[in-house]
Amino acid sequence: MFVFIVRRVLNAIVTIFVISIVSFIIIQLPPGDFLTSYAASLKAQGDTIAPQQLDALREAYGLGQPVHIQYLKWVGKMLRGDFGQSLEWQLPVNKLIWSRLMLTILVSASSILFVWAVAIPIGVFSATNQYSFGDYIATFLGFIGLAIPNFMLALVLMWVGFSVFGQDVGGLFSPEYQSAPWSWGKFTNLLGHLWIPMLVVGTSGTAGLIRTMRANMLDEINQPYVETARAKGLSENRLTWKYPVRVALNPFVSTAGYALPELIGGVVITAVVLNLPTIGPILLRALLSQDMFLAGAIVMLLSILTVIGTLLSDIVLALIDPRIRLD
Amino acid sequence: MADVTTPNLAQAEETISEKGASIATPRQLMWWKFKKHRIAMFSAIILILFYVIALFADFIAPTNPEKFNASTKFVPPQTISFINAEDKFSLRPGVYGLIEERDPETLRRSFKIDKTIWHPIYFIVHGDSYKFWGLWESDIHLFGLDKASGGVLFLLGSDRLGRDMLSRVIHGGKISLSIGLLSVFLSLILGIVLGGLSGYYGGAVDNIIQRVIEFIRSIPSLPLWMALSAALPPGWPQTLRYFGITIILSILGWTGLGRQVRGRFLSLRNEDFVLAARLSGARDFRVIIQHMVPSFMSHIIASLTLSIPGIILAETSLSFLGLGLRQPVISWGVLLQEAQNIRTVALAPWLMLPGLAVVITVLAFNFLGDGLRDAADPFGR
Numbered sequence: 001m002f003v004f005i006v007r008r009v010l011n012a013i014v015t016i017f018v019i020s021i022v023s024f025i026i027i028q029l030p031p032g033d034f035l036t037s038y039a040a041s042l043k044a045q046g047d048t049i050a051p052q053q054l055d056a057l058r059e060a061y062g063l064g065q066p067v068h069i070q071y072l073k074w075v076g077k078m079l080r081g082d083f084g085q086s087l088e089w090q091l092p093v094n095k096l097i098w099s100r101l102m103l104t105i106l107v108s109a110s111s112i113l114f115v116w117a118v119a120i121p122i123g124v125f126s127a128t129n130q131y132s133f134g135d136y137i138a139t140f141l142g143f144i145g146l147a148i149p150n151f152m153l154a155l156v157l158m159w160v161g162f163s164v165f166g167q168d169v170g171g172l173f174s175p176e177y178q179s180a181p182w183s184w185g186k187f188t189n190l191l192g193h194l195w196i197p198m199l200v201v202g203t204s205g206t207a208g209l210i211r212t213m214r215a216n217m218l219d220e221i222n223q224p225y226v227e228t229a230r231a232k233g234l235s236e237n238r239l240t241w242k243y244p245v246r247v248a249l250n251p252f253v254s255t256a257g258y259a260l261p262e263l264i265g266g267v268v269i270t271a272v273v274l275n276l277p278t279i280g281p282i283l284l285r286a287l288l289s290q291d292m293f294l295a296g297a298i299v300m301l302l303s304i305l306t307v308i309g310t311l312l313s314d315i316v317l318a319l320i321d322p323r324i325r326l327d
Numbered sequence: 328m329a330d331v332t333t334p335n336l337a338q339a340e341e342t343i344s345e346k347g348a349s350i351a352t353p354r355q356l357m358w359w360k361f362k363k364h365r366i367a368m369f370s371a372i373i374l375i376l377f378y379v380i381a382l383f384a385d386f387i388a389p390t391n392p393e394k395f396n397a398s399t400k401f402v403p404p405q406t407i408s409f410i411n412a413e414d415k416f417s418l419r420p421g422v423y424g425l426i427e428e429r430d431p432e433t434l435r436r437s438f439k440i441d442k443t444i445w446h447p448i449y450f451i452v453h454g455d456s457y458k459f460w461g462l463w464e465s466d467i468h469l470f471g472l473d474k475a476s477g478g479v480l481f482l483l484g485s486d487r488l489g490r491d492m493l494s495r496v497i498h499g500g501k502i503s504l505s506i507g508l509l510s511v512f513l514s515l516i517l518g519i520v521l522g523g524l525s526g527y528y529g530g531a532v533d534n535i536i537q538r539v540i541e542f543i544r545s546i547p548s549l550p551l552w553m554a555l556s557a558a559l560p561p562g563w564p565q566t567l568r569y570f571g572i573t574i575i576l577s578i579l580g581w582t583g584l585g586r587q588v589r590g591r592f593l594s595l596r597n598e599d600f601v602l603a604a605r606l607s608g609a610r611d612f613r614v615i616i617q618h619m620v621p622s623f624m625s626h627i628i629a630s631l632t633l634s635i636p637g638i639i640l641a642e643t644s645l646s647f648l649g650l651g652l653r654q655p656v657i658s659w660g661v662l663l664q665e666a667q668n669i670r671t672v673a674l675a676p677w678l679m680l681p682g683l684a685v686v687i688t689v690l691a692f693n694f695l696g697d698g699l700r701d702a703a704d705p706f707g708r
């Protein structure tokens with residue numbers, strides 16, 4: 001088990017290293033270095049920046065140096081928790097994104113719980129009642145959930161909330177709690193708002209996992225050990241949940257790792273539509289205004305988040321399935 | 328055993344040919360199996376219809392999608408009526424006229440149906456002129472109002488500039504539907520080449536390619552798509568941008584296909600017919616293209632079909648966010664961008680209708696892919 005975890009962690013570190021290169025490329029992609037675009041945007045606003053100041057900034061970011069030195073500087077700063085400066089906001093990047101990152105994790109984690117809580121029972125039901133009316137309904141709903149883009153569902157929910165209940169369902173907090181310090185009231189207020197993004201992000205993820213769960217269960221349900229348990233007189237309900245479900249969950253957990261990247265992407269776009277104080281809207285704004293330090297840092301953090309999530313799901317998988325850790 | 332069955336089989340074949348019956352080819356078997364999958368057949372018909380509409384968009388759309396009119400902003404979808412202004416039934420469909428009203432307090436404009444005016448809808452009618460496929464001028468439309476009648480036809484409503492949503496959705500299909508096909512085609516090439524290398528040679532090549540696939544799959548694709556398309560130079564002309572987006576979508580989208588191809592290669596590598604081909608002196612390239620690819624092409628087509636929806640959704644999402652295609656290009660995502668603001672949506676919910684086109688297309692591709700996957704293996708249960 002220890003060897004397994006060490007190997008997985010090493011794997012994750014390599015992945016994170018490659019991610020850092022990709023993020024750095026993203027920062028470098030727009031033509032010209034970012035100070036040129038910074039100076040241009042200042043000029044557009046009627047401001048000017050002294051050439052000396054520009055040179056000093058260039059020096060500070062090491063922009064005159066070869067690319068690999070720039071990369072090392074960027075990574076080195078990041079390891080010390082300094083993600084650079086957002087040009088648009090004139091703030092250090094980490095100040096801008098920490099609280100948003102926490103809320104992003106919260107929304108993602110609750111969406112995962114939602115997906116599991118819905119997909120597992122429905123998948124099991126679909127398999128044990130294969131080709132029944134309920135199975136068809138579940139399959140059909142699953143397909144619909146897969147076909148509706150996240151932002152569409154968010155839009156429709158907002159429209160319904162607006163035209164039927166006459167209120168804005170966006171955001172994560174009511175206006176009075178928006179900038180208030182954390183309190184019990186703020187927390188319950190958050191829970192009251194959380195279910196909409198949870199539902200929106202969860203629907204598309206659920207569809208795929210219902211199908212996975214159903215297929216896994218169908219593979220297990222005709223195995224001899226199930227028959228044995230049934231012959232011993234176990235009630236059908238206990239039998240299902242005690243034996244085949246536990247085995248069927250294994251591939252499920254491993255696909256959950258693959259579902260995570262999609263889920264995080266879903267959180268980003270849903271947050272833009274619902275105007276959540278998470279990382280999505282700020283990423284979009286950064287990209288639209290070519291604030292590349294901010295954008296690169298966000299892509300990097302979101303990817304690291306995903307890698308960690310996948311790592312955790314791998315470890316959970318190894319815990320429940322000895323075959324994997326002995327491999 | 329084998330000695331016993333072989334003559335039997337030969338006998339059976341003999342009796343078949345005596346009766347004049349033919350033996351079904353794998354292709355026929357697949358077609359029969361596919362036909363049995365009703366939803367997939369239905370989806371195929373819908374998709375063919377959509378693509379035909381997109382192909383003849385200029386002719387089928389009732390008006391020019393760019394024609395704006397300040398006096399017909401945010402007209403709700405009109406309903407087709409067979410009762411004309413004289414309250415008589417008419418076989419020819421038509422729409423009633425509209426009266427613009429202004430709420431005296433809120434000053435909000437709205438449209439009321441005026442049942443005293445009824446504009447018949449004609450088929451094959453002269454309307455806005457267009458250049459068909461960029462080749463010749465024409466002004467014939469499949470349906471529309473008589474130009475002289477002065478009425479308006481907004482079957483899906485109109486947008487903030489008074490442009491006809493139906494025409495815009497029809498024209499949007501050109502981009503949204505083609506980007507899926509083009510991108511999947513590029514993914515296919517990447518997937519077959521890289522997945523093929525991986526599965527055919529194995530060893531270090533396989534290891535590297537598998538790590539690359541794992542890497543691409545382990546990072547969230549949407550933020551990366553967003554970042555890459557934001558990095559496309561803003562000065563690019565729209566066609567170049569279209570291809571740029573297509574390439575970005577396929578670079579990140581080939582991994583699933585690559586895995587599939589690799590798996591097929593691994594299982595086929597040790598088959599007798601591959602060994603036979605190799606022993607007869609065929610080079611690697613020929614073995615792959617002539618012998619291996621045809622034997623799993625049906626599976627590949629099925630999974631290609633299943634990967635188109637993801638690409639259509641990605642393009643729609645990107646354009647919706649303003650990072651993909653932009654005005655004046657019309658795609659379903661670009662159209663949905665207009666519905667981003669909740670106040671606009673509350674005022675004109677029909678602006679969300681392009682989303683319905685997306686959902687129907689994606690559903691149809693999913694069902695079609697499911698049917699194709701079953702049919703790809705005609706000997707399965």
